[in-house]
Amino acid sequence: MKNAMDCDVAVVGGGIVGAATALALTRQAPGCRVLVLEKEPRLAAHQTGNNSGVIHSGLYYRPGSLKAQNCVSGREALYRFCAEHDIPHDRCGKIVVASRASELPALEELERRGHANGLQGIERLDRAGLKACEPYVEGVAGLRVPETGIVDYVAVTQAFARLVTAAGSRIVTEAEVLAVERRDGRFELTTRAGKASARFLINCAGLHCDRVAWLCGVDPGLRIVPFRGEYYTLKPQRRSMVRNLIYPVPDPAFPFLGVHYTRMIDGEVEAGPNAVLAFKREGYRWRDVSLRDTLDTLTWPGFLRLASRFWRVGMQEYRRSWLKPYMVRDLQKLLPSLRSCDIHRAGAGVRAQAVAADGQLVDDFRLVETEGMVHVLNAPSPAATASLSIGETVVRKAVAHFAL
Numbered sequence: 001m002k003n004a005m006d007c008d009v010a011v012v013g014g015g016i017v018g019a020a021t022a023l024a025l026t027r028q029a030p031g032c033r034v035l036v037l038e039k040e041p042r043l044a045a046h047q048t049g050n051n052s053g054v055i056h057s058g059l060y061y062r063p064g065s066l067k068a069q070n071c072v073s074g075r076e077a078l079y080r081f082c083a084e085h086d087i088p089h090d091r092c093g094k095i096v097v098a099s100r101a102s103e104l105p106a107l108e109e110l111e112r113r114g115h116a117n118g119l120q121g122i123e124r125l126d127r128a129g130l131k132a133c134e135p136y137v138e139g140v141a142g143l144r145v146p147e148t149g150i151v152d153y154v155a156v157t158q159a160f161a162r163l164v165t166a167a168g169s170r171i172v173t174e175a176e177v178l179a180v181e182r183r184d185g186r187f188e189l190t191t192r193a194g195k196a197s198a199r200f201l202i203n204c205a206g207l208h209c210d211r212v213a214w215l216c217g218v219d220p221g222l223r224i225v226p227f228r229g230e231y232y233t234l235k236p237q238r239r240s241m242v243r244n245l246i247y248p249v250p251d252p253a254f255p256f257l258g259v260h261y262t263r264m265i266d267g268e269v270e271a272g273p274n275a276v277l278a279f280k281r282e283g284y285r286w287r288d289v290s291l292r293d294t295l296d297t298l299t300w301p302g303f304l305r306l307a308s309r310f311w312r313v314g315m316q317e318y319r320r321s322w323l324k325p326y327m328v329r330d331l332q333k334l335l336p337s338l339r340s341c342d343i344h345r346a347g348a349g350v351r352a353q354a355v356a357a358d359g360q361l362v363d364d365f366r367l368v369e370t371e372g373m374v375h376v377l378n379a380p381s382p383a384a385t386a387s388l389s390i391g392e393t394v395v396r397k398a399v400a401h402f403a404l
Contacts, residue, residue: 003195005172007035009398010189010198012177012212014038016048016153016384017376018204019160020391026167028395034169035198036161037191039176039208044157046282047206048384050349052231052262052270055079055089055149056382059096060250060257063116066365066393071382072117074389075147081388082151085159088265089151094245097130097139099333103249104141110249111143121146136241136335148245150265153384160387177205180215187216187372200398203375207281207352213368213375220377222354222362223300226281226293229273229351230321232331232343234261241342242269246334257381259330271331271343274320275351284348305359354378367394374398 008029011022014036025034040046055075061068082089098107114122123144125133130142161171175193180201182188189196205212213220234241246261262270277297280290297303307314320326328340354362354377365386366378374397376390383390 004170005035005194005196007033007170007196007198009034009200009202010187010196011036011202011204013204013206013209014040014043014157014161014171014173015046015204015206016044016157016160016387017206017379017390019043019157019164020387021202021204021394022164022169022171022391023160024388024391024395025398026164026169028392028399034164035196036164036169036171037175037177037189037193037196038171038173039192041173043161043171043173044154047349047352048157049154050284050347051153051381051384053150053152053264054245054262054385055091055151056385057094057114057119057145057147058117058382059110059114059119059122059143059145061113061117061382062364063113066367067363067382067386068117070365070386070389070393072119074382074386077388078151078156078385079149081159082156087151087155087159089149090265091147091149092244092263093144093146094148094247095125095130095133095137096143096145096247096249097137097334098141098249099139101140106249107141107143114143114145119145119147134243134246136337137246138336139334150245150263152265156384156387177212177215180217182217182372199372201373202394202398203373203377204379204394206379207350209352209375209377210354213377216370216373216375218368218370218373218375220368220375222356222366222377223296223302224281224352225297225300225303225355226278226283227275227351227353228278228283228348229275230348231270231272231346232327233346234269234271234343238342239263239267239269241335241338248334259327261331261334270346272327273349274317274327276317276321277314278350281350281352283350300355300357302355302357302359306355306361309359351380353380365390367397369397
C-alpha cells in the first residue's frame with residue numbers, strides 16, 4: 001500500500017448498511033482490503049441510531065420486491081447474528097389493528113402479503129383476540145405477527161464493525177468524502193481525514209447517497225428528501241399500557257406506517273412518529289436548518305410535484321408536530337384511554353426518502369451498478385432489519401463486475 005487509506009474497496013457510509021456491506025466483503029472476498037469512510041465521529045450516527053429498533057417481519061412489502069426478499073432473509077440472519085454475538089433482542093411479535101370496518105380490506109391485503117412473503121404464524125384476531133394481546137387496544141379486527149422483534153441497531157452496527165476490523169480492514173471516522181476522481185483504473189478520494197485510493201467503490205451514504213453519486217459522476221435520477229419523524233414516549237408508570245408493538249393499518253398511498261407504539265429493548269415505549277419535511281438532512285429539531293439542503297429539496301421538480309399532490313396531508317403532519325393534542329388524538333385511535341399527561345416529547349429520526357423527478361416516492365430499495373461502483377440509492381425501512389441481506393446482495397453485484 002502507498003498509505004493506510006489505500007484499499008481494494010472503499011465503502012462510503014458507516015451506518016448499518018455500510019457496516020454490513022463491509023462485513024459481507026470480508027466474508028465473500030477473503031483478503032480483500034476494505035476501507036469504511038464515515039463522515040461523523042462515530043458509526044450509526046443518523047438513520048441507524050435514531051429509530052425504534054424494530055426487526056420488521058416483511059408483512060408490508062410487495063411480494064417479489066427487493067424489500068420483501070431482503071427483509072425476510074435479513075430478518076432471520078439478524079436474529080441468528082444477535083444470538084451468536086450476545087446482542088440483546090426480543091422476537092416479541094406485534095399486532096396490526098383495524099380501528100374501523102373500512103380498514104378491513106387493507107388488513108386482508110396485509111395478511112395476503114404476509115403469507116406470500118413466507119411469514120409463519122400470522123394470526124387473524126377479532127376484538128377479543130386484540131384484547132388478549134394488548135388489553136388497552138380498541139379495534140374491530142387485527143393481525144398478530146409473531147416474527148417481528150426489537151433490538152438496538154447501534155449495538156448491531158458496532159458488532160459488525162468489530163468483525164470488520166478483526167478481519168484486517170479499516171474504519172475511518174470524520175472522513176467525509178469531498179471529491180472522487182477516476183485515475184489509472186482507481187478511485188482517488190479526497191476526504192476530511194486525508195486521501196484514499198480504491199479499486200472499487202460502494203456508496204452506502206444514506207442521507208447523502210445522491211450527493212456521493214454525483215461526486216462519482218453518476219446521475220442518481222432522484223433526490224434525497226429528508227422527512228423527520230418525531231416521537232413521544234410513555235411515562236414509566238404508563239408503559240404497562242403497551243406490552244409489545246401496536247401498529248395501525250397503514251395508508252397504502254404513503255411509505256410511512258402511521259403513528260404506532262413500540263416497546264424498545266431498553267424497556268421504554270415510543271409513540272409516533274409523524275412525518276414532516278426536515279430543513280436539513282440531519283434535521284432532528286425544528287431549529288436545524290441548512291440553506292443548501294432546503295434549496296436542494298425545494299428546487300427539485302419531483303418534490304414540487306409531490307407537494308402539489310399531498311400538501312393537505314403535509315399540513316396535517318405539521319399540525320400534529322406543533323400541537324400535542326392532535327398527536328394524542330391519533331394515538332387514541334389505538335389506545336383510547338391514553339391521556340395527554342401519559343406521554344412526553346422524546347427524540348426524532350430523519351428518513352432519507354428518495355423522490356423521483358416525476359414526484360413519485362421511490363418505494364423499493366434501489367441499487368445502481370456502474371463501472372467499478374455500486375450505489376445504494378434508496379434504503380429506507382426495513383433496511384436495518386435487512387442489512388445483512390442487503391450487504392450480501394451489494395457484494396455479489398460487486399464481485400460479478402470486478403475481480404475482488
